[in-house]
Amino acid sequence: MPIHDLSYQHWAGQWTSHPxxxxxxxxxxxxxxxxxxxxxxxxxLSLIPFLxxxxxxxVAVVMGRIGFMKIDAKFFEDFLTQQLFFTFIISIYAGxxxxxxxxxxxxxxxxLSKAITRRDxxxxxxxxxxxxxxxxxxxPGLLLFLLAAAFHSDLEFLQQNAWVVLxxxxxxxxxxxxxxxxxxxxSSLNRSSRxxxxxxxxxIFFSQILESVLGALLRTGSxxxxxxxxxxxxxxxxxxxxxxxFQVSPWVCGLLLAGLMLGSVWIIHSRVRAVEVVK
Amino acid sequence: MAESRSLKKGWRDxxxxxxxxLDTLFWSKKTLFVMLLSVVVLGLAIVGRVVLxxxxxxxxxxSSQVFGTLMAxxxxxFLVLFVTxxxxxxxxxxxxxGKTLTYLFMRPIPKPTIMLGKFLALTWxxxxxxxxxxxxxxxxxxxxxxxxxxxxxxGLLGRDIGIILLALLAYGSFFGLLxxxxxxxxxxxxxxxxxxxxxxxxxxxxxxxxxxxxxxQSIFPHQDTLGALSMLMGERTDPVEAIVTLVLLTTFFLATxxxxxxxxxxxxxx
Amino acid sequence: MSKxxxxxxxxxxxxxxxxxxxxxxxxxxxAGKSTLMKLLTGQLRPSQGEVTxxxxxxxxxYELFHRxxxxxxxxxxxxxxxxxxxxxxxxxxxxxxxxxVAKRVDAALETVKLTPARDKKxxxxxxxxxxxxxxxxxxxxxxxxxxxxxxLAGMDPVGRHEIIQMVRQWGREGKCVIVSSHILHEIEAxxxxxxxxxxxxxxxxxxxxxxxxxxxxxPHSIYIRCSAPRKLAEAFVGFPDVExxxxxxxxxxxxxxxxxxxxxxxxLPELMLDHEIELEEITSPDDNLQAVFHYLVK
Numbered sequence: 001m002p003i004h005d006l007s008y009q010h011w012a013g014q015w016t017s018h019p020x021x022x023x024x025x026x027x028x029x030x031x032x033x034x035x036x037x038x039x040x041x042x043x044x045l046s047l048i049p050f051l052x053x054x055x056x057x058x059v060a061v062v063m064g065r066i067g068f069m070k071i072d073a074k075f076f077e078d079f080l081t082q083q084l085f086f087t088f089i090i091s092i093y094a095g096x097x098x099x100x101x102x103x104x105x106x107x108x109x110x111x112l113s114k115a116i117t118r119r120d121x122x123x124x125x126x127x128x129x130x131x132x133x134x135x136x137x138x139x140p141g142l143l144l145f146l147l148a149a150a151f152h153s154d155l156e157f158l159q160q161n162a163w164v165v166l167x168x169x170x171x172x173x174x175x176x177x178x179x180x181x182x183x184x185x186x187s188s189l190n191r192s193s194r195x196x197x198x199x200x201x202x203x204i205f206f207s208q209i210l211e212s213v214l215g216a217l218l219r220t221g222s223x224x225x226x227x228x229x230x231x232x233x234x235x236x237x238x239x240x241x242x243x244x245x246f247q248v249s250p251w252v253c254g255l256l257l258a259g260l261m262l263g264s265v266w267i268i269h270s271r272v273r274a275v276e277v278v279k
Numbered sequence: 280m281a282e283s284r285s286l287k288k289g290w291r292d293x294x295x296x297x298x299x300x301l302d303t304l305f306w307s308k309k310t311l312f313v314m315l316l317s318v319v320v321l322g323l324a325i326v327g328r329v330v331l332x333x334x335x336x337x338x339x340x341x342s343s344q345v346f347g348t349l350m351a352x353x354x355x356x357f358l359v360l361f362v363t364x365x366x367x368x369x370x371x372x373x374x375x376x377g378k379t380l381t382y383l384f385m386r387p388i389p390k391p392t393i394m395l396g397k398f399l400a401l402t403w404x405x406x407x408x409x410x411x412x413x414x415x416x417x418x419x420x421x422x423x424x425x426x427x428x429x430x431x432x433x434g435l436l437g438r439d440i441g442i443i444l445l446a447l448l449a450y451g452s453f454f455g456l457l458x459x460x461x462x463x464x465x466x467x468x469x470x471x472x473x474x475x476x477x478x479x480x481x482x483x484x485x486x487x488x489x490x491x492x493x494x495x496q497s498i499f500p501h502q503d504t505l506g507a508l509s510m511l512m513g514e515r516t517d518p519v520e521a522i523v524t525l526v527l528l529t530t531f532f533l534a535t536x537x538x539x540x541x542x543x544x545x546x547x548x549x
Numbered sequence: 550m551s552k553x554x555x556x557x558x559x560x561x562x563x564x565x566x567x568x569x570x571x572x573x574x575x576x577x578x579x580a581g582k583s584t585l586m587k588l589l590t591g592q593l594r595p596s597q598g599e600v601t602x603x604x605x606x607x608x609x610x611y612e613l614f615h616r617x618x619x620x621x622x623x624x625x626x627x628x629x630x631x632x633x634x635x636x637x638x639x640x641x642x643x644x645x646x647x648x649x650v651a652k653r654v655d656a657a658l659e660t661v662k663l664t665p666a667r668d669k670k671x672x673x674x675x676x677x678x679x680x681x682x683x684x685x686x687x688x689x690x691x692x693x694x695x696x697x698x699x700x701l702a703g704m705d706p707v708g709r710h711e712i713i714q715m716v717r718q719w720g721r722e723g724k725c726v727i728v729s730s731h732i733l734h735e736i737e738a739x740x741x742x743x744x745x746x747x748x749x750x751x752x753x754x755x756x757x758x759x760x761x762x763x764x765x766x767x768p769h770s771i772y773i774r775c776s777a778p779r780k781l782a783e784a785f786v787g788f789p790d791v792e793x794x795x796x797x798x799x800x801x802x803x804x805x806x807x808x809x810x811x812x813x814x815x816x817l818p819e820l821m822l823d824h825e826i827e828l829e830e831i832t833s834p835d836d837n838l839q840a841v842f843h844y845l846v847k
């Protein structure tokens with residue numbers, strides 16, 4: 001007919017399949033944070049150790065000037081553990097408000113009234129934290145390895161160190177998911193992102209205080225597992241085949257980290273609901 | 280006469296703001312979590328006492344050193360910092376984020392008085408959160424059949440309480456300033472407390488004096504056993520100078536925070 | 550005075566003065582009404598010019614707040630407190646003794662009809678109750694100037710009516726009440742004195758009818774329902790002030806556009822008598838705020 005009907009028309013195209021709905025939330029979260037200049041500055045600062053190590057790599061490998069600096073597994077392990085301070089700050093900035101702000105604005109009801117499940121929502125939010133903690137850890141870690149391989153003129157480095165890729169990925173994932181899950185759990189506990197941020201700091205730093213005081217009282221180094229940071233470092237030592245930093249079984253450290261992550265998942269799952277009963 | 284009436288009214292206003300702040304900041308579920316940390320510190324004192332009483336460790340530290348270690352690490356390096364950071368940055372930030380600042384600004388009270396009132400509340404909160412833990416830890420570690428060490432070290436306890444109060448005032452005013460001034464005060468506060476102070480405090484020379492912890496540690500009476508502060512112990516500021524500096528810093532931060540509150544336009548986002 | 554945030558001009562070169570009575574601050578969303586109110590209450594400082602209340606600059610002049618009450622638009626409170634506690638805490642800051650505070654709390658709650666819910670936590674209040682407690686804190690210290698930012702937002706029809714009556718009463722008592730809204734009939738119900746804003750500028754100020762008369766590029770519309778509309782149209786179409794005539798589809802009425810409505814009204818009875826036409830209804834759909842707003846904002 002000559003005059004077209006411009007009234008409302010139902011969508012006749014294909015619906016996006018269910019597994020990708022979480023990505024909408026992740027994408028939106030990333031876009032929102034990426035607009036903040038202060039956050040971009042923080043991300044840039046977190047990459048300074050990576051740039052420094054690139055220079056060291058160049059000087060050590062290409063120019064052969066740093067005899068004492070061996071580019072081996074420890075080099076990459078040290079880089080990742082060095083990034084723990086930045087992952088801490090980035091986790092707070094990116095993750096503290098992820099669920100807290102939605103609780104504050106009563107946005108949970110809006111999210112969960114759409115065609116997404118609670119799981120989509122949680123995975124979507126986790127994706128934001130995971131993305132940003134990946135930026136100073138896994139990505140530069142792998143890049144460093146690639147650069148090291150590229151700077152070497154022969155395949156010897158690769159032949160000897162190809163296995164290091166797996167520990168880089170492994171330790172990065174431990175750092176990423178422990179940070180992301182804990183901050184998300186704390187974010188789900190309260191409507192205040194300030195609360196989440198500061199209690200994340202309490203978890204990290206108080207555990208260190210606890211470990212050092214108890215260690216002094218009981219005159220033992222076997223309580224190092226109490227500090228979250230020590231657990232991560234110990235797992236790194238195991239993965240990279242380094243000498244263990246602490247007199248603690250890596251299994252204990254691993255179990256504590258696993259327990260923290262599982263506990264966080266449980267908290268997130270029980271806190272995030274569409275309806276809140278006010279008594 | 281007019282002046283005394285004005286001072287009386289001023290004090291009333293400060294008190295009113297302090298009570299309001301206590302009501303909104305202190306009496307909340309978040310305080311329970313902070314108290315939990317205080318209780319854990321107390322738990323450490325209990326562990327120390329158990330170790331000493333039952334000789335669980337052959338070369339255990341004496342009560343005084345256990346107490347000193349607790350004060351140096353758990354209390355001053357963590358609890359005081361944590362409490363002042365948490366509540367100090369929240370003094371103005373919570374009002375801005377909760378969009379209740381308008382109600383305070385629309386009252387016939389000078390804005391610096393609002394800041395003073397909030398600071399007073401922070402001092403009360405900090406004292407409630409930290410001092411009972413310190414006193415109870417002392418009692419737990421020192422109460423025994425031989426009470427001589429208890430009485431001998433009472434002076435040290437008094438000094439510790441004084442240092443903690445000074446630290447609460449100095450850190451509280453600093454974090455209160457951050458809260459009044461910056462949007463991301465928590466992040467900056469964390470970076471200062473657990474980044475800057477940890478890093479700069481171990482640098483030699485003048486740079487240490489760019490931290491509050493240097494002055495606090497300079498008047499710290501205990502022998503530190505953990506070695507974490509041993510480098511710091513080597514270069515102390517004169518105690519009187521340190522106390523005066525802490526008081527001046529508190530005054531400066533508080534005055535600056537009051538000035539910022541007075542002159543800054545707070546845009547409360549919809 | 551003007552106020553800008555970076556490149557955005559929120560309030561653009563506004564000059565006006567206000568006195569006793571109710572003034573409606575009218576404008577669409579984003580017109581600058583809330584910014585203007587924040588400037589009037591000293592929460593923002595003008596980028597250019599000055600704001601004075603009672604002849605004194607308002608910025609950082611806390612003594613003036615004894616005489617000014619502000620009901621903000623934002624829905625935020627100290628949620629843990631009850632309504633009475635909230636009012637008492639704010640009244641204490643005005644320097645009243647405890648007894649006086651208690652009296653004023655009771656009076657304010659009674660005025661906004663919240664006495665039954667005085668001890669209930671604000672967190673459990675409905676939207677209407679929250680709006681009322683906001684009003685209560687604005688009036689509790691009996692200010693001379695009341696600045697109300699969207700006071701009817703979220704209210705049910707009964708609540709709206711009550712607030713409107715309160716505002717009119719305060720105006721009659723000699724208070725200066727500035728009420729903002731983007732809903733025209735709300736303002737019309739409270740006052741005929743308006744300050745019309747758009748894009749940060751004041752477009753018009755004064756009595757709504759006077760303003761309408763001055764908008765002479767838009768002729769007045771007058772609707773007439775009568776027994777013989779075409780005969781009536783024939784009678785007045787020759788007059789020079791009549792711009793247009795439009796007949797209604799039902800055939801029982803017509804809408805006339807006239808540049809001089811007073812002249813038109815003056816001659817209409819004689820015309821109807823001369824032509825033996827029965828008048829059934831006459832209204833001016835145009836002599837109201839909607840029309841003023843529409844014409845000025847276009």
